[in-house]
Amino acid sequence: MYKIESKEVSLYYGDHLALKNISLQMKANTVTALIGPSGCGKSTYLRLLNRMNDLIENVKIEGTVLIDNKDIYARGIKIDDLRKKVGMVFQKPNPFPKTIFENVAYGLRVNGISNKSYIEERVIRSLQNSALWEEVKDKLNKSAFELSGGQQQRLCIARALAIEPSIILMDEPASALDPISTAKIEELIYELKDKYTIVIVTHNMQQAARVSDRTAFFYIGELIEYNDTKEIFTNPQNQRTQNYITGRFG
Amino acid sequence: MKKIFSRLLNHLITVLLYISGSITSLIVILIVFFLFSEGIGLFGKKPTEDGFIMAVNKSNTVNHLNAEQIKLLFDGEITNWSEFGGKNDSIILFRMDNITDYFTEEQIGENFENLPACISKVVDSIPGIVAFVGKHYIDKNFAGKELQVDKITVGDFMFGKLWFPTAHPVAVFGALPLLLGTFWVSIFAILFALPLGLATAIYIAEVAHPTVRNILKPVIELLAGIPSVVYGFFGLVVVVPFIQNAFNLPVGETAFAGSIILGIMALPTIITISEDAIRTTPRSMKEASLALGANHWQTIFRVILPYSSSGITAGAILGIGRAIGETMAVLMVTGNAAVIPHTLLAPVRTIPATIAAELGEASQGGLHYQSLFILGCVLFIITMIVNLAVEFISRRNRRVAS
Structure with a gap:
C-alpha cells in the first residue's frame, strides 16, 4: 500500500494545462525528490497534495489523488483536516510575526488545543525534532524575526511537526539558505524520514541525490521519469533526464 | 545643438521643481506663522472692556478675580465673598443704572457733576459691594479700590469651563x-x-x-x-x-x-x-x-x-x-x-x-x-x-x- 498515490492527474490554470496525466506512488517513510527545470510543474504537483492550489482561482483538477487510500479531492473531505495530516514547508522561511514559542504553538491553537502543559510539551519536542531546541531554548519569547534565515526555516519545520502530520511537503526548503544551514536542513530531512513521508521539490541536483530515496523528473507538465534516486542519477532511462541531470539544460 | 537644448530643458525643469517645492513650504510656514501671530496676543491681556473698571469696598480682602469668577459673580451664581476667599459677606452688585436706587437726580447733579462722589460714597458705605463703572467716573478721591481682573493665561484658556466670548462685563475664554x-x-x-x-x-x-x-x-x-x-x-x-x-x-x-x-x-x-x-x-x-x-x-x-x-x-x-x-x-x-x-x-x-x-x-x-x-x-x-x-x-x- 502506498502512502501517496496519484492516478492520471491533470491540472489546468484556466485553459493552460500545467500537469498532464501524472501518476506517481510514494511509500511511507521515504523521501521523494521532485526535480525539473523552472515551470515544469513540480511545485504545482507538490501543492496538489495538500490542496494548496485551491487558493488560486480558475484551477481545474482531473484524476484522483489518494492519501492513505482516501481521495483527498472527494466531496465531504475537510481541507483543514487534510492539511493537518500533510504539513508543508515553503521556499522562503515564513515565520509569523509572533514569538518563537507562539509560532510553533500556532498549529495546535488553531486546532482547538488549549491545554497549556500539553502545548508546551509539544512545542519543545517539535523544536528538538527540528534540531533547533539548543539554539532557542533561552529565547522562546523573543520574536521569530530575530532568528537567522536557516534558523527560521527550521522553526517553520518545527511548526509543521507540531501538529504531528504524517506527510511533510517541502518546496525548495533550502534554496534561500547558506551552505551550512542547507546542510543542517538536509541532515534533518534524513532524520525525519523515520517518522514521516517526505516529498521535496528541489533545484539542486546534489541535494536530491543526497537526501532522497526516489526521484521524479518533471518536464513541461509531464512526468518523464520516476525511479530510485540512484538509478536516476547513474543510469537514466530517458534522454531528457540525462540531459537535465548532466546540466545540458534547465 | 539638440544636446545643449535638452540639457537646458533639464535644468529648467529642476529649477521649476525647486521653486514650486520652496513656495509650498513657504506657504505652509506662513500660514502657521499667521495663525500663531494672530492668536498669541490673547494671552497676557485682560478680558475686560476698555474704559470700565470694577471697584470694591476698601475693607474687602479680595484683590483680584479671574474672568470666569467675574462671570459667575455677575450672573448671580456666587453670592458671597467667602467663596472667593474673602470675608463672609454677601455680594451686592452695582451697575451705573443702579445709582438712582441710592441717590436722587438732584444729588447726582444735572450734568452728572456729582456722580464720581456719589459712586465713591456708595462703594465706601456698603462692604459687600462690587461696582462696574466707567473709568472716567473714578477720580483721585475715590474711596474704594479697584478690583483687578486676572490676565488671560494659557491654563485658563485650555481648562476654563466657560466659553462666553461676548459676555458682559468680561468675556470668558474657557475652551x-x-x-x-x-x-x-x-x-x-x-x-x-x-x-x-x-x-x-x-x-x-x-x-x-x-x-x-x-x-x-x-x-x-x-x-x-x-x-x-x-x-x-x-x-x-x-x-x-x-x-x-x-x-x-x-x-x-x-x-x-x-x-x-x-x-x-x-x-x-x-x-x-x-x-x-x-x-x-x-x-x-x-x-x-x-x-x-x-x-x-x-x-x-x-x-x-x-x-x-x-x-x-x-x-x-x-x-x-x-x-x-x-x-x-x-x-x-x-x-x-x-x-x-x-x-x-x-x-x-x-x-x-x-x-x-x-x-x-x-x-x-x-x-x-x-x-x-x-x-x-x-x-x-x-x-x-x-x-x-x-x-x-x-x-x-x-x-x-x-
Missing part, C-alpha cells in the same frame, strides 16, 4: 467645553466607524467575490468625494429627527448625531487604508497558516489582522484626524451649545464649528478674534500630533516588514 466637544464627538465617531470600517475592509479584501469588490471599492471611494455640507444636510434631515424620536428628546441635534455623521465621513479613509494593509499581508503568511490546518477565519484573525495592525491603526488615526477637523457637517447637526457634554444625547460644539460660527461676528484684532485663532492653533497642534502618530506607526511597520 474646555469645545475641546471636550471635539473629543467626545470624534471618539464616538471612531467607536462607531472603526468596527464597521474594519469589517468592510476584511470583507472586501478577503471574502468578497472579485466582481463585488470591483463594484464596492469605487462606491466607497466615492463616499470620500461627497462635500461635507451634503453629509450635514443628510444628518439634519435624516439622522437628527431619528434621534429626536428614538430617544424622545426635545432636540435631535446632539453629539450622537455628530458622531454618526462623522463616523460615516471617516469610513472611506478607514476602509481604504485598512484594506490596503490587509491586502499587503504576504501571501506566504496566509499560506503558512492555512497549511497548518487553520481555516480562513482563523487565518484572518490570528495572522492577517495582527500582521496588518499598524496599517489599520494608521487608517483609524487618519479617520480620527478627519473627524477632528471636520467643520460643516458637525456645525449643522450637533446643536452648537458650548457646554461641557455629560451625555451623548446633549448638544455640543466642536472647535472647528466654533471658529466657523463665530469668526464672522468677531471684530478683527479683538480678544474674541484672537481667541478663535488660538483655537485654530490648538486644532493645528492636535492634527499635527495625529499625523506624527501615523508617521511613527507606519515607520514601525516598515521596520517590522523588512
